[in-house]
Amino acid sequence: MQGIDGAKLTAAIDAALSRLRGYIPPNSLRSYLFGLICAAAAGLFEFWLKRLDQDASPLIAYYPAVAFTALLGGIGPAILVTVIGGMTAAWAFMPLAYSFALDRYGDKVTLVTFAFVSMLLTLGADHFRRLAKRLEDEEQLRQLAVQELAHRLKNKIATIQAIISVQLRDQPQVRDDILSRLAALTATDHLVEEANGRGAFVHDIAKTELGPYVASRVVIQGPDVLLPPKYALTFALLLHELATNSAKYGSLSVPNGIVLLNFRTTEALLEIGWQEKDGPLVSAPKRQGFGLRLLSRALAQFGGGTDMLFEPSGLVCKMTIHLPAGTGSHMVGDDGKPITAAAT
Structure with missing residues (x-):
């Protein structure tokens, strides 16, 4: 304090x-x-x-x-x-x-x-x-530069979305999947911009990606960690894939299904747990789509990994991310108070 x-x-x-x-x-x-x-x-x-x-x-x-x-x-x-x-x-x-x-x-x-x-x-x-x-x-100039870059990025993404909508108008499923992923990246970019380019907090990313469900269907627990921009964008994509899959086939596809999302830190390691409950019976897919391939490979660039278990009660996904030095000074506990070092 x-x-x-x-x-x-x-x-x-x-x-x-x-x-x-x-x-x-x-x-x-x-x-x-x-x-x-x-x-x-x-x-x-x-x-x-x-x-x-x-x-x-x-x-x-x-x-x-x-x-x-x-x-x-x-x-x-x-x-x-x-x-x-x-x-x-x-x-x-x-x-x-x-x-x-x-x-x-x-x-x-x-x-x-x-x-x-x-x-x-x-x-x-x-x-x-x-x-x-x-x-x-110099700080004012940096902020102006960040705002200008963010504005140009939004314009480019809007242009890309328009091109995709036109080129893939005959493939609505593919079109909608790509546009939803771009929307996830755009939302996280906005969070990074609000933090003056420092990154985005995992709780904010989760609430953004799981917006319609957070209040009643998703339980978020654990310390809030400020992820650097590259980490934040990757985590947003992973969370988007999990939420999309759950809304189609998992717990979020039925009225009473819930998702438990918890974060845990040990030294320089962030552990993320995604557990679905009270949903339809699930089983391991016979082939891996883009989402599953992304989930299995995206965190390798940060020295982390993903472990997925297709249990009958629902999907359980455990993710690990090796945090860069200094991330421990940007953590907030469940009580809203800063955590000065990585702790469980």
Whole structure:
């Protein structure tokens, strides 16, 4: 829970800083006004601090004021805060008070040190500001590129579907099978797009492919795992074949039939169980169609496999996928809380 709160806090701070950077253009009139506000706030804090302790540093509040101004306003406003801070401290907070006369050698060293450190803070904060701005611009460009690619992909798929519909109009069964598989890939692509290209969660894929049945006929159990895009598309195809087969010949073809879909993780391995119950009697087919060949071979590219048992009570399909490194940090348990490592 602490990790979630920390991530939310970091995201909130980043969002707030981003909005402030957009509202305060570097080296603009607003940025100089912002610098004056920071200098005034630091001066008031120093005045309050001196009333509590006469030996308190006369410049301690100006260091964060310089850094914060440079981070949001740029080098010019930060230099202004440095000058105002040094002059205010020399005049009001150092002996002799309310005079620019500096009798002590240590006070002169303090001012020189403040000027030097402020210069370093200014350059460092300004570099960080420029870097953050560049990263924001690159992220916006990446999102635009992803959206454009997704849009082009949708157009291409729509064109392919139109071609298939025309070319296979005399073979409706083949046509419908191909179009339904393309629809499954398109739906998963949409899930990947919504996750900014990171992939799609197995529960979301299952609910998308089994939409009409999930509420009453399909029971989904186990941790939710974020699969990378290639893994997600393959899993969507497999689930589509299982659902289609079940709707034609298995448990989903009769009113009382149900499907149990469970996920289990052990280290870097995702185990998926598909079990049909209360359906018609089933037996192993005499020949393998495209769906069965896909089920038996698709997961081999990920170091996994498929084991199918045609039991009288219904099809039982056990699938395994070797997850890439880091997938454990994108798991959610049955209670909706993140799982930081792969676990059963």
